[in-house]
Amino acid sequence: MLEIATKVHDEARQGEAFAPFANDPNKYQRRFYIESYGCQMNFSDSEIVASILNGEGFGATRNFEDADLILLNTCSIREKAEQTVRKRLTEFKKLKQSRPSLLIGVLGCMAERLKSKFLEEEKLVDIVVGPDAYRALPQLITEADGGQKAVNVLLSREETYADISPVRLNSNGITAFVSIMRGCNNMCTFCVVPFTRGRERSRDHQSILKECAELFEAGYKEVTLLGQNVDSYYYSSEGSQPVTFAQLLEMVALISPDLRVRFSTSHPKDITDDVLHTMAKHENICKYIHLPLQSGSTRVLQLMNRSYSREWYKAKVERIRELMPDCGISSDIIAGFCTETEEDHQDTLNLMEFSQYDMSYMFFYSERPGTLAQRRYADDVPEEVKKRRLQEIVEMQNGLSLKSNQNDLGKTFKVLIEGTSKRSELHWMGRSSQNKVIVFAKESYDLKPGDYVHVKVNDCTQATLLGEIVVN
Ligand code: SAH
Ligand code: SF4
Numbered sequence: 483m484l485e486i487a488t489k490v491h492d493e494a495r496q497g498e499a500f501a502p503f504a505n506d507p508n509k510y511q512r513r514f515y516i517e518s519y520g521c522q523m524n525f526s527d528s529e530i531v532a533s534i535l536n537g538e539g540f541g542a543t544r545n546f547e548d549a550d551l552i553l554l555n556t557c558s559i560r561e562k563a564e565q566t567v568r569k570r571l572t573e574f575k576k577l578k579q580s581r582p583s584l585l586i587g588v589l590g591c592m593a594e595r596l597k598s599k600f601l602e603e604e605k606l607v608d609i610v611v612g613p614d615a616y617r618a619l620p621q622l623i624t625e626a627d628g629g630q631k632a633v634n635v636l637l638s639r640e641e642t643y644a645d646i647s648p649v650r651l652n653s654n655g656i657t658a659f660v661s662i663m664r665g666c667n668n669m670c671t672f673c674v675v676p677f678t679r680g681r682e683r684s685r686d687h688q689s690i691l692k693e694c695a696e697l698f699e700a701g702y703k704e705v706t707l708l709g710q711n712v713d714s715y716y717y718s719s720e721g722s723q724p725v726t727f728a729q730l731l732e733m734v735a736l737i738s739p740d741l742r743v744r745f746s747t748s749h750p751k752d753i754t755d756d757v758l759h760t761m762a763k764h765e766n767i768c769k770y771i772h773l774p775l776q777s778g779s780t781r782v783l784q785l786m787n788r789s790y791s792r793e794w795y796k797a798k799v800e801r802i803r804e805l806m807p808d809c810g811i812s813s814d815i816i817a818g819f820c821t822e823t824e825e826d827h828q829d830t831l832n833l834m835e836f837s838q839y840d841m842s843y844m845f846f847y848s849e850r851p852g853t854l855a856q857r858r859y860a861d862d863v864p865e866e867v868k869k870r871r872l873q874e875i876v877e878m879q880n881g882l883s884l885k886s887n888q889n890d891l892g893k894t895f896k897v898l899i900e901g902t903s904k905r906s907e908l909h910w911m912g913r914s915s916q917n918k919v920i921v922f923a924k925e926s927y928d929l930k931p932g933d934y935v936h937v938k939v940n941d942c943t944q945a946t947l948l949g950e951i952v953v954n
């Protein structure tokens with residue numbers, strides 16, 4: 483329970499991405515079913531995989547019992563994430579026992595981490611594909627159809643899938659994720675991502691702009707530019723000027739003032755004044771920054787190899803508030819990293835208070851095989867201490883989230899309507915620029931998802947703002 487992010491906005495897009503879009507049942511010979519775990523990068527990759535599979539005559543199904551091919555796009559970030567996938571696999575393996583022609587494939591970070599070991603550990607898995615090898619899927623499926631065990635976990639220095647148009651899975655038709663880079667070079671000591679996703683590389687800006695413009699033409703009103711560390715986006719090609727993240731952000735913002743632009747994730751060490759100024763300059767670049775702190779103790783930050791100190795982080799938060807007083811800020815926090823003392827923990831709590839986060843994803847430290855921390859340091863904070871500290875962090879954030887929402891009472895926000903509220907047919911659900919979920923009565927206005935509307939906040943919970951439409 484505590485493992486997972488606590489304040490997930492309660493109306494927010496959640497977890498699983500199941501395949502399904504209306505597709506012509508006669509167009510495809512076989513069906514695939516895909517489930518995604520982990521970060522948005524994985525969800526975005528599943529859309530690339532869907533595109534590759536469509537090209538191979540596979541149509542998507544929402545029902546795994548109808549599938550000829552079941553794919554799990556997996557995450558390795560914490561041990562619990564891997565356990566979840568293993569549990570799910572046992573269910574699919576039962577199905578395979580009764581239907582041997584069914585193919586089961588494991589994609590993503592867990593595939594990369596375990597490689598062919600996966601096939602030994604998890605009998606009845608047919609295909610193992612790492613995040614940079616999805617173009618090989620057709621070939622691997624053919625091999626698996628022929629009874630071979632098919633594996634491709636090669637990491638690439640170049641692959642960005644730039645030319646592949648993702649098939650939007652489970653989409654609301656209004657908001658979409660656009661991958662702008664892959665991999666990570668940061669080597670935070672706790673983190674498995676540099677090992678599962680390989681070296682950092684940026685995608686050609688032209689292909690990003692084309693994808694965003696096409697989304698807008700298709701009726702989408704919001705794009706989130708995705709990468710493990712978007713601020714280090716840097717695309718250079720012979721004969722043209724290199725493009726930085728600030729420049730890319732501006733180019734996307736200029737597609738249309740009616741297209742909202744978000745991005746995730748920023749590494750505090752890399753977010754520049756240029757990016758902040760660009761955000762401030764364009765109304766349609768959302769005033770929201772996810773700025774993972776991890777720990778509030780300079781000593782622990784050093785052990786984590788985060789390359790900023792407590793003071794440096796505080797200065798960054800102050801700079802954001804100075805340039806954009808209305809900017810939302812959220813964070814990721816790890817409790818109980820190696821050697822963490824009570825004093826370090828208190829440093830985290832009071833830096834959270836200083837930053838006044840609107841929301842945080844909070845975890846206790848989970849040692850990952852092969853990471854620098856696992857090789858260098860002992861995982862020496864007892865589990866009950868980790869959990870108690872996490873609980874304190876969660877309580878701190880709950881208080882900050884409520885306070886942040888209470889501060890919005892009486893204010894009016896421009897909201898992009900994403901759809902009908904899950905709780906009531908009579909209400910819309912949308913988001914403010916600050917990424918807060920706002921629920922409000924539809925009343926008799928002629929509105930639809932994708933419309934912008936001004937909403938005055940008149941009530942709130944810790945997770946959601948409640949308001950009413952104001953006509954201006
Ligand atoms: N690239 C992003 C984060 C990717 S992982 C960034 O740098 O911010 C998402 C979050 O998972 C991290 O920010 C961190 O808080 C958490 N995390 C990563 N490895 C972890 C581990 N071994 N144990 C617990 N939490 C971890
Ligand atoms: Fe992991 Fe650090 Fe890279 Fe984020 S920046 S993916 S935490 S190594």
Ligand code: F3S
Pocket residue numbers: 519520521522523524556557558559590591674675678679
């Ligand atoms: Fe998980 Fe891989 Fe993302 S480890 S968090 S799916 S990059």
